[in-house]
Amino acid sequence: MTEKILETPCCIVGGGPAGLMLGYLLARAGIPVVVLEKHADFLRDFRGDTIHPSTLEIMDHLGLLESLLRLPHQRVETLVGESNGQKIILADFSRLHCRCQFMALMPQWDFLNFLAEQSLALPGFQLLRSTQAVGLRQENGCVTGVEALDAAGESLFIHTRLVVGTDGRRSVVRQAADLTSHSFGMPRDVLWMKLPKASGDNNWASGHGGPRNNIIMLDRGDYWQCGYSITKGTLPALKQHGLQALLQQVAAVSPVNIERFAAAVPDWDHVKLLDIRIDRLDRWAAAGVLCIGDAAHAMSPIGGVGVNLAIQDAVAAANILATPLAQGSVSLHTLNQVQRRREFPTRATQRLQIMMTSKGKDQSRATPRRRPAWVTWLLHQPWFPRLTGRIIGLGFRREIPHLR
Numbered sequence: 001m002t003e004k005i006l007e008t009p010c011c012i013v014g015g016g017p018a019g020l021m022l023g024y025l026l027a028r029a030g031i032p033v034v035v036l037e038k039h040a041d042f043l044r045d046f047r048g049d050t051i052h053p054s055t056l057e058i059m060d061h062l063g064l065l066e067s068l069l070r071l072p073h074q075r076v077e078t079l080v081g082e083s084n085g086q087k088i089i090l091a092d093f094s095r096l097h098c099r100c101q102f103m104a105l106m107p108q109w110d111f112l113n114f115l116a117e118q119s120l121a122l123p124g125f126q127l128l129r130s131t132q133a134v135g136l137r138q139e140n141g142c143v144t145g146v147e148a149l150d151a152a153g154e155s156l157f158i159h160t161r162l163v164v165g166t167d168g169r170r171s172v173v174r175q176a177a178d179l180t181s182h183s184f185g186m187p188r189d190v191l192w193m194k195l196p197k198a199s200g201d202n203n204w205a206s207g208h209g210g211p212r213n214n215i216i217m218l219d220r221g222d223y224w225q226c227g228y229s230i231t232k233g234t235l236p237a238l239k240q241h242g243l244q245a246l247l248q249q250v251a252a253v254s255p256v257n258i259e260r261f262a263a264a265v266p267d268w269d270h271v272k273l274l275d276i277r278i279d280r281l282d283r284w285a286a287a288g289v290l291c292i293g294d295a296a297h298a299m300s301p302i303g304g305v306g307v308n309l310a311i312q313d314a315v316a317a318a319n320i321l322a323t324p325l326a327q328g329s330v331s332l333h334t335l336n337q338v339q340r341r342r343e344f345p346t347r348a349t350q351r352l353q354i355m356m357t358s359k360g361k362d363q364s365r366a367t368p369r370r371r372p373a374w375v376t377w378l379l380h381q382p383w384f385p386r387l388t389g390r391i392i393g394l395g396f397r398r399e400i401p402h403l404r
């Protein structure tokens with residue numbers, strides 16, 4: 001069988017937020033680009049739905065904000081949690097110095113469809129759906145392209161001067177490029193379940209609840225996406241105790257009774273495990289290849305910051321790479337500039353996430369340890385929600401696209 005060959009200056013592997021944003025920005029700068037997406041569509045359960053003020057600010061600079069916000073979404077000005085049974089404001093976005101002083105909750109597939117539509121309107125942008133990257137091809141120590149299977153299952157080689165891996169924490173690109181990583185471990189995992197809406201749910205909003213903040217309910221339109229936090233590695237033990245016992249635990253920390261959960265989750269096939277981990281590549285690039293987003297740094301879902309960090313990565317990468325790509329050559333030195341630009345916000349965010357998970361404590365204790373007095377004091381300081389709102393909402397380094 002003859003291998004099909006496609007040539008492009010840049011091939012992006014992964015049609016998630018980072019991949020589509022980078023593809024849009026490069027195409028807008030006049031750089032032909034091919035984005036590979038292994039699925040036929042973007043309809044995936046349990047993807048991050050938070051669009052932070054930093055991302056909304058980027059969309060505003062691109063002239064896309066008003067169109068984006070015409071899509072169904074919820075506006076969240078504060079993040080609320082519980083402390084000793086009392087609700088407290090964990091983050092306040094309403095005083096940020098930016099246009100959108102709120103976080104938008106929007107199904108990620110709607111956001112990705114929007115980015116794809118905007119990108120496909122640009123000359124030189126190609127989105128190959130149902131096309132899976134299976135490896136990289138190298139010559140003289142430099143990556144020269146992507147080996148893939150197209151929608152018909154036939155071999156396809158995309159010959160390119162730059163491959164960008166945006167294909168998530170199980171990245172084919174970073175594995176094929178032999179990019180090593182450091183894992184920081186996480187003490188928790190999340191079990192996801194769907195709960196159909198009922199008439200009495202109309203006044204609810206997406207958010208966290210429960211005495212230990214170990215339940216999250218996201219509004220998906222006609223159903224709730226419920227996430228229940230468990231100690232990492234304990235799912236087999238939970239299964240031994242039976243599904244009913246798990247649902248009783250979930251119902252105890254949620255506004256939903258056990259009967260509704262039992263009807264919505266009849267068997268373990270309706271419970272999906274999210275394996276939470278934090279890791280980071282030692283080097284994000286090698287000759288001819290670069291990783292950004294989750295492919296470069298897997299994040300915890302705490303604060304929903306992973307999507308927005310990935311988009312900031314994409315903006316920084318486009319700002320740095322567009323001119324060299326247009327000139328026909330991208331050196332390893334140039335690729336490393338992306339890591340140098342984005343490594344501090346990545347490290348700082350991951351450090352905060354590790355601290356917030358109380359890493360190193362005994363998570364198997366039946367009774368949670370008493371919160372340190374200084375933490376209780378901190379949570380009740382009036383300036384604390386504004387500080388966390390700034391960190392969560394805008395990140396440690398803002399990225400603004402260089403429009404061309």
